[in-house]
Amino acid sequence: MRARRSFPRRPAWTATLTWKSAVFITVMCCGLAAILGTLVHVSVTRQTVDIARDRALGRLTEVTRAYEAGDPLPPFAGMDPRGLPRALRALAERGERGTELADFRGRPTMWAAGPADGRALAVRVDYSLGAGTLTGLDRSIVGSSILAIGLTLGAGAFAVTRVTRRLHLTAQVARRITAGDLDARVDDPRTKDPTRPQDEVATVSGALDTMASSLQHKLQSEQRFTADVAHELRTPLTGLSAAAELLPPGRPSELVRDRVRAMRGLTEDLLEISRLDARTETVDLAVHELGPLAERVVRASGTDTEVRIVRDATVETDRRRLERVLGNLIGNAHRHGAPPVVLTVDGPVATVRDHGPGYPAYLLESGPQRFRTEGGGKGHGLGLTIARGQAQVIGAELAFGTAPGGGAEARLTLPEYVRFTTDEDTDEDQRAGPGDDAP
Template structure:
């Protein structure tokens, strides 16, 4: 199986769902508070007005009885002690008025008027009106809480459906960026003709269209690369055979060398086309890493120092791992400066030279095929193949520059089972 990049779903933190839920809650609370205040003010004013009219009506009756010399009605008196001072002063000025207050710790609506230089006052029990207002406030509070809770649940449910679709779209986008060009959102809302599409469906459809277009273009490029490499094989084979028939000499050596380079380039193109197609299979087995690394250095025919910090038994595809290490060693000698050192530290293999190091574009974006710098220096296909084969075997290949100069590649193999001493 081809090793794939592992994808992780986004962490459930302060997402759009919670932000929307908070916004809905705040708006519901503000609306409930506004409506509750309006209802409270309206009902309180109406209730107070009713009790004020009742108190004034009793005051009129009491004034008539006082002027006629008849006994005053119940809950009526001249200058009672509990009469509010403001209302007493108003009556002494010859005016009538009402005021909510208390009588023996009970809510009371007072009404007072002038009576021979004194204050004639009546009181009406206001407990019923106070209870009505308190009950109304409790009802408003309870209904507001229920309404906020219901609105919050409905709003959160509606927003969650949208955010779930957005998370799916984002996940598919990550899969596409990781190389899975078959990934699609397939939003059913985009497949019904004449059905109105919301913004999420529009984004999902655009992402699917982009992925299909990108896949077609990449497949066309892959087929072109593979076709070119296959077509070059036949004339290069004939050219190689013809070169062998040339008489010995410097011109013949140059022709054979160029033919060999062309054949190597053709094989590299074929290998890249297979890596781009992502249909490679791996042959996993257990291998000692140090002997494998030393064998790669011997096969390269270069002067490369092998340092062992810790040996490791790794499960990998031997042929592909040798290809990766061989390309890294060859690139270090071709584009760097000696000494070249290959270090094995457990499952981590580092190849380092002492040249000018990697350019910024390679450190930022990885190796690019056939890119050449202004000075005529480039990196060909070796590093591209090394990066592709590393991904196939599930290893992590990181390109960097050493602090004291020189390029450095760190290959971390995915699994190992034991360590042994150097």
């Protein structure tokens, strides 16, 4: 079996629009420069060679006349001279005239030859000036092409960077909206003036702002509706609760009181969710030991929950809200899971685990959803929603997963309190000594 070859992964920056645009512009400029340079080189070379060929043929005509008249030949002419190309010599011996560009004594030379008494009468013309002209032209073409490519690439990169910067801003605003910041807007100046022409990026930015505004209005309307309904229910529920207490003892009275308590709990949960959605909650931060706080929450819950403290930690948090989060997680574990339920404290991480069927797939994928439960259990799906909202308020991270071996596991990671040691504290500890307690 042949091993599969693994190719190195390309850097992430090679996938950016700026990089792709730069490569495209560079390739196009190089291709265009190569085409234009080749056309110019071929055209100028042809013209230069034609001029040298005409000059050589003109000299050959003059030398032929001198030879026929019996005059001495000039230094640049001769019968079968050394250095004459073989193909041109054979052409002259066949009775034809022709020219050929070749090197003579290390210099480019244009040869012209014709028949003379069965031999080759040839002349040569120095082609160094023409060759130097072509060399200078090629250098100029290469230099101007590099300069043009550099200028075009710089201008293209500047233009593309402006576009990508606007796209990055739009993506950043979209991520902020996804995170819950419904006030985030792109506010592209091109979208504010309808008479100003808009490009595609401005169109996308305007559509995103419009979508965010519409979504914000709908969510605010739903939040106001939920808060209004909860507030309106509190008054009749208070009266209903008082009336239920006046009922004679019995099973019907217990059922009524139980349903009233459930309705009151649901109403309070709805009010709490509406406050969390409105993001108007204030945090009362203080320093607490997580282990004793977790034990207090278990005692207050009245459930058979095991507490394991692997490593205690000091956290800076809102005690009331943290107790609310842990209480909801413990209550959900007992309501929808199976015993034993274990609350583990390992540093600033508190984990609530049960040994039931685990969280449903939708919750693991997209988080808890209000008024949605599975498995036929009791509840409205508000406990975990409130726990997640309160965790966000206190700056903690709440993650839901499946425990090793099965069962649901909720992991709450809190910001750990770090005490900075000053020089005065160090001096006091040294004066106190290893066996004494510093005041």
